[in-house]
Every structure is written in C-alpha cells, then in structure tokens.
Amino acid sequence: MMSFATMAYALLLMGLVILHNIIKHFWYKSAKGKPKPLPLPLPLPLPLPPGPAPWPVVGCALDMVRNKPPARWTLRWMEEMDTGIACFCIGNTHVIPVTDPKIAREFLKKQDATFASRPVSMAARAFSGGYATAVISPYGEQWKKMRRVLTSEIICPARHKWLHDKRADEADNLVKHVFNQCKSLGQVNLRHTTRHYCGNVIRRLVFNKRYFGEGREDGGPTIDEEEHVDAMFNALNYLYAFCISDYFPFLVGFDLDGHEKVVRECTRTFQRLHEPIINERIKQWRDDLSSDSNGKEPQDLLDVFIMLKDSDGKPLLTPHEVKAQATEIMMAAVDNPSNAVEWAMAEMIYRPEFLKKAKEEIDRVVGKERLVQESDIPQLNYIKACAREAFRLHPIAPFNVPHVALSDAIVAGYRIPKGSHILVSRMGLGRNPKVWNEPLKFKPERHIMSDAVEVVLTDPDLRLISFSTGRRGCIAMQLGTTMTVMLLARLIQGFNWSKPPSVSSINLIKSMDDLSLAEPLILQAEPCLPNHLYPI
Structure with missing residues (x-):
C-alpha cells in the first residue's frame, strides 16, 4: 500500500507537471515568432522511506532509549504502519530496517555492491x-584481503572435507556428554549442551583442541570453556546492539548504556584464552626455521593462517590479523546452530508428533545400528525442514548484520542516502504474513516440496534468513x-526426549532481552540405542 508521504509526493509532482503544461501552452500561444523554449522544472527529490518524526539533533535516539529493546519497537512501528521499509533518523544517521523480501533482495542481491560496507561501532572495532x-x-582493502583469505584458504569445500574428522569427533563427544548426563542427572540442559557443542566444534577447527587446559572425562566443559562460550554470546549480543555512542561519538568513554564495560570484559577473556595458543603456534611455525624442512603439515585453521605466504614468500598475515580473525571465526560459528536447535527441540516437545516424525526419518535413513553421519545429511529432509522452520520462526537476532550504503541509491522508489545503515529483519522476513501462511505456527512441512x-x-528469495547472502553474506553456509x-x-x-515430570508444559515464550527462549530448555532424556553406540 502506498504511504501517505508517497501519495502526497506523487500528487504534488503531477500537479507541477500539469501546471508546467498549462504555462507552456499559453507561452507558446502568446509568443511572437519562434517561441523560446521553456526550461523544465527541477525534479523533486525522492522521499526517504516512511518513519517516525525525528526530534531535532538527536532524531529518534530518545525513542530508542525509551522503548527497549529498540529492535522490537522498530518492528512494531513498521507493523502498525504496514510498511516493509522504514527510516529512523538517529543523529545524522539514517537507519533503514526492511521486512519485505522483495526489497531485501534489492538491497542484498541486485544492489549488493552499493551496500557492501559495515557500520563503524565501538564493539565492532574492539572485536575485529x-x-x-x-x-x-x-x-x-583490509576487508578485501581478509575476504580473499577466507574464501580461498579457510572456508572452501576442500578445507571443509579436510576438517571432517574433527567435526565427527565432536559429534561423538556430544552423544557421550548427553549420555553421561542421562546417567548422572536424568535431565539435560539443552541450551548448555547445544552452545558447548558449537563451541567445541569451532575450537577444534581453529585450535585443534576441545579444552584450553585439562579436560573432563564426561565430555563436558570446564570453567575456561564455560567462560569462553559466555564471552562469545555476550560479544554477539552487544556487537550491533543499539549503543548511543555509536551515533554520537563524543559520548565514547562515558559508557552511558554500560556496553563498553561488557565489551572490555569479553575482549579480555578472548585475549586470555586465545593469545597463549596463537603466540606459541606462531613461534613454532615462524621462529623455528626447521619446521618447514621437517615436513610438518598444518593441523587446524590456525596453522593455515600462520603458514600463508605473500608473493615474496613472507607471512601474509600479521600476528594481530591472525588473532583478530581467529576470534571473529569463533564468534560467527556458535549462535545460529545452537539457538535453532534449542528452539526446534522445544517446539517438537511441545508438539510430539513432530519429534516422532523426525525420529522415524532417522530410523528409515540411518537405522539403529550406527550413528548419523555427515554423509546422511542430504537424505534427512524432515530434520532439515525442522531446522529451517526454527530459523524462520525463531531467528537468533531481530536483524541481520548491518550493511552501509557506499553511495546514494534508490530502492523501492525511495531515496537511500550514502552512509545509511540497512537492517534486514530476520524476524520481519520470517514472520511476514504476506509471505507465510500461519506465520506464527511451527510447521516444518511447509519447507518440503x-x-x-x-x-x-x-x-x-530471502523469505527467511538462516545464513546471510550477498557480497557481505555468510561464506560458511556449508x-x-x-x-x-x-x-x-x-x-x-x-x-528419547520428554518434558520433566515437574513441568506441566513447555514454555515457548521469548526472552525479554533477546530472541532466545525465556528460560533454558531442560528436558528428560533416556538413551534409546544399543549401548555400544554411546562413546565411552
């Protein structure tokens, strides 16, 4: 539906065209001899997307502060105004959220070169x-360099295959850890379990180790791994959260909203746990001149980063770049899978017929004499449909990682000024009633053609976002x-999963602070396979 501002602009433009034609008609009629050409009126500038009236100087910053969390207020405003694109002015910055798939495709696919930058922010600067x-x-140039490194050397099919055994070990450790919890407690905290599985996988791929120090025999995390995963999730929660000093840089250092303290704590945790490993590995590969001659092969992604050479045979990446990129890879790997699986399990326990159907598919494809392997993934359509539905209905964040306009642009008939922050809404796309039938219901079958x-x-088609697309999209979708x-x-x-006896029903309410479950999902679990399949 056309907004009032757009209609007013169109009517005004039509009126000016009609007025121009009337004046032109009488000008030509009354002129003697050869008429002089009448200059055309300058075209009116295209309007910005609709948005709330900004306050002087501060724009919508006061509304953002008053209506927390700001992302939900933003999406609620757009829903009430029935618009798939909006513009919220914060200081001198135009923040443009998008909930319409067609408009999202124009930003992230058709014109992705124009919107290929990222915002400058306190948290982004610290974590990168x-x-x-x-x-x-x-x-x-720095982004181009690191992007080339990732696409050619780190996140590529050959490297994915090379790292298969490490992922398989962590899948086995997952089963071992849950089995041990069943035996000792009878209940499993699935938030804890899913997050630490993801943390284990990415630590194995980057550092070739599950534990920073001495591990545990039951496969569970120690205090260091607990702090590591907590730091990664805190960092992701604050990475692009609304921070007042990002829009008013003169406020940096005052920490009015408490973000700077959290970011410093996360950074210290990463430095404490990552840097001893990275420094020691750099010493082994670069300072020990005999390492190459001994025919030593890389064992993990950290080795690959350190071994890369430029055209002159010198190290391609500095120690600082290696440390920063290792941290970023770890942060990027943990939240999406763990959140989707926790929500999927909650929905499937709430509606046991979904869980039954998923189990039947695994029994049919894999059987009960071996564990699921990565080679089975193409045949597990219902399992993937459940995961995809969790991504659609319960995304990890309200918005995708922001994009920044490198130049003025026109999208959906609106003017997008240079420097605008584009926020494609994961929640807005996945729950769009114009795209999805019964958008608030968990229905895995909708994804099976x-x-x-x-x-x-x-x-x-960007009807949902699991892993982002475009020039700045996720390169680790596999x-x-x-x-x-x-x-x-x-x-x-x-x-076999069920709700604990003390729980009457599964609570599917979202947290007030983010989009995770309000309470960690704790379920009753019983082993259901032959004993020899549970790693000891």
Whole structure:
C-alpha cells in the first residue's frame, strides 16, 4: 500500500507537471515568432522511506532509549504502519530496517555492491582488532584481503572435507556428554549442551583442541570453556546492539548504556584464552626455521593462517590479523546452530508428533545400528525442514548484520542516502504474513516440496534468513548447515526426549532481552540405542 508521504509526493509532482503544461501552452500561444523554449522544472527529490518524526539533533535516539529493546519497537512501528521499509533518523544517521523480501533482495542481491560496507561501532572495532577482519570490517582493502583469505584458504569445500574428522569427533563427544548426563542427572540442559557443542566444534577447527587446559572425562566443559562460550554470546549480543555512542561519538568513554564495560570484559577473556595458543603456534611455525624442512603439515585453521605466504614468500598475515580473525571465526560459528536447535527441540516437545516424525526419518535413513553421519545429511529432509522452520520462526537476532550504503541509491522508489545503515529483519522476513501462511505456527512441512527435492537451510528469495547472502553474506553456509543438522539429528537419534515430570508444559515464550527462549530448555532424556553406540 502506498504511504501517505508517497501519495502526497506523487500528487504534488503531477500537479507541477500539469501546471508546467498549462504555462507552456499559453507561452507558446502568446509568443511572437519562434517561441523560446521553456526550461523544465527541477525534479523533486525522492522521499526517504516512511518513519517516525525525528526530534531535532538527536532524531529518534530518545525513542530508542525509551522503548527497549529498540529492535522490537522498530518492528512494531513498521507493523502498525504496514510498511516493509522504514527510516529512523538517529543523529545524522539514517537507519533503514526492511521486512519485505522483495526489497531485501534489492538491497542484498541486485544492489549488493552499493551496500557492501559495515557500520563503524565501538564493539565492532574492539572485536575485529581495529577492523582487521573479514566479516565486521567496513569496505576497503583490509576487508578485501581478509575476504580473499577466507574464501580461498579457510572456508572452501576442500578445507571443509579436510576438517571432517574433527567435526565427527565432536559429534561423538556430544552423544557421550548427553549420555553421561542421562546417567548422572536424568535431565539435560539443552541450551548448555547445544552452545558447548558449537563451541567445541569451532575450537577444534581453529585450535585443534576441545579444552584450553585439562579436560573432563564426561565430555563436558570446564570453567575456561564455560567462560569462553559466555564471552562469545555476550560479544554477539552487544556487537550491533543499539549503543548511543555509536551515533554520537563524543559520548565514547562515558559508557552511558554500560556496553563498553561488557565489551572490555569479553575482549579480555578472548585475549586470555586465545593469545597463549596463537603466540606459541606462531613461534613454532615462524621462529623455528626447521619446521618447514621437517615436513610438518598444518593441523587446524590456525596453522593455515600462520603458514600463508605473500608473493615474496613472507607471512601474509600479521600476528594481530591472525588473532583478530581467529576470534571473529569463533564468534560467527556458535549462535545460529545452537539457538535453532534449542528452539526446534522445544517446539517438537511441545508438539510430539513432530519429534516422532523426525525420529522415524532417522530410523528409515540411518537405522539403529550406527550413528548419523555427515554423509546422511542430504537424505534427512524432515530434520532439515525442522531446522529451517526454527530459523524462520525463531531467528537468533531481530536483524541481520548491518550493511552501509557506499553511495546514494534508490530502492523501492525511495531515496537511500550514502552512509545509511540497512537492517534486514530476520524476524520481519520470517514472520511476514504476506509471505507465510500461519506465520506464527511451527510447521516444518511447509519447507518440503517433494521427496525428490532436497531441503536446504538457505532461501535464495530471502523469505527467511538462516545464513546471510550477498557480497557481505555468510561464506560458511556449508559449515553452519553441517553443525546445525548434525546437532539436531544426533540429539533426536540417540535419546528419547520428554518434558520433566515437574513441568506441566513447555514454555515457548521469548526472552525479554533477546530472541532466545525465556528460560533454558531442560528436558528428560533416556538413551534409546544399543549401548555400544554411546562413546565411552
């Protein structure tokens, strides 16, 4: 539906055209001899997307502060105004949220080169080592360099295959850890379990180790791993959260909203746990001149980063770049799979017929004499449909990682000024009633076209966002898909799940602070496979 501002603009433009034609008609009629050409009126500038009236100087900052969390207020305003694109002015910055898939495709696919930068922010600067990385750094030569490194050397099919055994070990450790919890407690905290599985996987891929120090025999985390995962989730929660000093830089240092303290604490945790490993490995590879001659092969992604050489045979990445990029990779891997699986399990316990159908598929494809393997993923369409539905209905964040306009642009008939922050809404796309039938219901079947068509977790039409797309999109979709499906499939195959006796029903309410479940999902679990399949 056309907004009032757009209608007013169109009517005004039509009126000016009619007035111009009337004047032109009488000018030509009254002129003697050859008429002089009448200059055309200058076209009116296109309007900005609709948005609330900003306050002088501060724009909508006061509304953001008053209506927390700001993301929900933003989406609620757009829903009430029935618009798929809006503009919220905060200081001198135009923040443009999008909930319409067609408009999202124009930003992230048709004009993705124009919107290929990232915002400058206090948290992004801290976690990227001063913008030394590939994912959250603004557009520029450093981003291009690190992006080339990731796509050619780190996140590529050959490297994914090379790291298969490490992922398989962590899938086995997941089953072992849950089995031990069943024996000792009878109940499993699925938030804790899913998050630490993701933390284990990415630590194995980057550092070739599950534990920073001495491990535990039951496969569970120690205090260091607990603090590591907590720091990663806190960092992600604050990375692009509304922070007043990001829009009014003169306020940096006052920490009016408490973000700077949290960011400093997360950074200290990363430095304490990561840097001893990285420094020691750099010493082994670069300072020990005999390492190459001994025919030593890389064992993990950290080795690959350190071994990369430029055209002159010198190290391609500085120690600072290695540390920053290792941290960014870890942060990028943990939240999406763990959140989707926790929500999927909650929905499936709430509606046991979904869980039964998923278990039947695994029994049919895999059987009960072996554990699910990555090679089974293409045949597990219903499992993937459940994960995809969790991504649609319960995304990890209200918005995708922000994009920044590198130049003025026109999208959906609106003017998008240079420097605008584009926020494509995961929640707005996935729950859009114009796209999805019964958008607030968990219905995995909606993603299954036929038995002959493989279900994938991504959506090229941007009706949902599991892993982002475009020039600044997620380049580790294969890894994210593998982690998500293996986590969900192993949990469903290996155990019978039910709500604890003390719980009357599963609570599907979202947290007030973010989009995770309000309370961690704690379930009763019983092993259901032959004993020899549970790793000891």
